[in-house]
Amino acid sequence: MRIVVDAMGTDDNPAPDVVGGVMAARKYGEDIILVGDQAAIEAELAKHDTKGLKLHVEHASEVVTMTDKPSDILRGKPDSSMHVGLNLVKSGQADGFVSAGNTGATLAVSMLGTLKRIKGIKRPALGASFPANNNPFLIDNGANAECKPEWLLQFALMGSIYRRCVNNIANPTVGLISNGEEDGKGNSLIHETAVLLRDSNLNFVGNVEPKSFMKGDVHVGVTDGFTGNLILKTAEATASIMGSVLKESLMMSPRTKLGALMAKPAFTKMRASISADDVGGTPLLGVNGVVIVAHGSSSAYALHSAVGQARLAIETGVVDAIRDGIASLPS
Amino acid sequence: MRIVVDAMGTDDNPAPDVVGGVMAARKYGEDIILVGDQAAIEAELAKHDTKGLKLHVEHASEVVTMTDKPSDILRGKPDSSMHVGLNLVKSGQADGFVSAGNTGATLAVSMLGTLKRIKGIKRPALGASFPANNNPFLIDNGANAECKPEWLLQFALMGSIYRRCVNNIANPTVGLISNGEEDGKGNSLIHETAVLLRDSNLNFVGNVEPKSFMKGDVHVGVTDGFTGNLILKTAEATASIMGSVLKESLMMSPRTKLGALMAKPAFTKMRASISADDVGGTPLLGVNGVVIVAHGSSSAYALHSAVGQARLAIETGVVDAIRDGIASLPS
Secondary structure (H helix, E strand, C coil): CEEEEECCCCCCCCHHHHHHHHHHHHHHCCEEEEEECHHHHHHHHCCCCCCCCCEEEEECCECCCCCCCHHHHHHHCCCEHHHHHHHHHHCCCCCEEEECCCHHHHHHHHHHHCCCECCCCCCCEEEEECCCCCCCEEECCCCCCCCCHHHHHHHHHHHHHHHHHHHCCCCCEEEEECCCCCCCCCCHHHHHHHHHHHHCCCEEEEEECHHHHHCCCCCEEECCHHHHHHHHHHHHHHHHHHHHHHHHHHCCCHHHHHHHHHCHHHHHHHHHHHCCCCCCCEEEECECCEEEECCCCCCHHHHHHHHHHHHHHHHCCHHHHHHHHHHHCCC | CEEEEECCCCCCCCHHHHHHHHHHHHHHCCEEEEEECHHHHHHHHCCCCCCCCCEEEEECCECCCCCCCHHHHHHHCCCEHHHHHHHHHHCCCCCEEEECCCHHHHHHHHHHHCCCECCCCCCCEEEEECCCCCCCEEECCCCCCCCCHHHHHHHHHHHHHHHHHHHCCCCCEEEEECCCCCCCCCCHHHHHHHHHHHHCCCEEEEEECHHHHHCCCCCEEECCHHHHHHHHHHHHHHHHHHHHHHHHHHCCCHHHHHHHHHCHHHHHHHHHHHCCCCCCCEEEECECCEEEECCCCCCHHHHHHHHHHHHHHHHCCHHHHHHHHHHHCCC
8 A cells, every 4th residue: 555645734844744654654564655845855754763664755846835825736836746646646656645735725636636526526525533432524624615405415425435434334324514403403505405315325314413413423414614614623722722721720729730730641631532633634535536634733643643544545445435325326 | 770581491490590580680789570480480589588689570371492483482472471571671661681491482582573673684693702712702693594795794783883882892803704714715605795894894804713713813703693503502512522521531540530639629710711601691683672592501690690791781772782883884
């Protein structure tokens, strides 16, 4: 198995990207292809013990920045690390692609410039595994700000297939994220999508509210990319603010400071259990290849986890399963 | 000042509702009118020391339940505590109304059955003060699942007026809640609303993401009621789940248990600072009267805080200010 890591992805590239690739090569024993500025990658590699690891470097002369517009990248930077890396997947020289770079650019280069959509898929979507009980999977979490009901039906299908393949769940339950569980709740997109989901072969259980979704009551939560992205960002923001409030509160007196010191292992455990670093990245589903998108602020550890996500998706044949699934869906 | 408390509102009515009313009467010294089943209210009142408090009971023969459909209530339960209470406000016998009952029913009875919309207001909206730095105000948080850009412009106006009146902020900043701060981010509702906000006299600062909103970077966050409700519920769900994870983590060993015991005052402080109980309720803005909507699960303390919200809105003339503001907005 050969997995490409975009070495120019994170905000602090190439260090976290290269080190994440090294960690992944060591952990999984697979071939890792680091794509980007060859000199910079090799300089970073030289700092680490890479003996026996199957690491490869592929030069790309251009770098996509976080402020680049996706449409400009497509034609304006044809030799970007994204283009070069995704073309390795397209040509069969690699099996998957991981990037912590500009998400909009990754989507554009994947969907329009290189891999293209799977036949029958109207819009590829991003799926996020929540670091919670049962790892509920939210799709779309940001690829499509404005959606049609038929797209959401396809998101539900892709999410179900992903969980079936990757998590070995026979018939994943699907909930439609809404502002109430009753049938009448939601906007017209929700009402129309519910009709399609009820008529489908998917294991649709009805509307779910954020709490129910985050507690893992359903395997897949379906939503448009605008709402999904706001849910994800609100959850992240709340967790971050609560963490700060907790930290501040623990500093209120010598007694609480001492208590905090004693309870430190518990805080470490809590942080780990709500951290997204063990997930590492979110799959872009619906394109002809495995693509994992990570945060620009990813650590090397998170990057290495994202490679693990790519590996699982490759191993369990998610892309082929989506191809089969969409072909069998009445259009 | 006379404030109505719907005594049949909470899930455990009438106890929390009546006790909340008693607490509010004691704290604020205003007249509190408890509306609902007279016998039940008086039985609850008899358990408390109410000497010297300006408490009144107004009988209502019908009770709205959480499962009642708003449309059924409107004509089907004309003598509900909501109808009776809101009619007291309409006739000028009371200055404000507080209920922890069925939100949909409160909105319907307020907007269609009793107070009616303020002239020029297309859709009343619910505003929520977040228990965070600067108490950022989210509007709409659930009254209108499907919105037009012109409605969001009015929500922004009402939110600005509310913060100007109640929090004494001269020129409140307004952010449009979106999945990114750049101008192009968001769906078509966001794009079209941004144009209207830029052309308005409001202090519009552009798109804001949930984190920026929750940190208090803007005074007012504008959104449609579907998105707003999901943001509110996601924040609540995340806080609740994190609280559980923290509790569980602290139980991991004797050492952390002891640490938790020592740090207990800090946890109490944290809980208080992220609790919505000091806010107590959310104002329904855009109707001809002060209406505060509270959670069905409200405690007596939260109810008493909701009465405090009503009192502030009455005292600072929010309804008249919205009447003046909407009249001056180009339609």
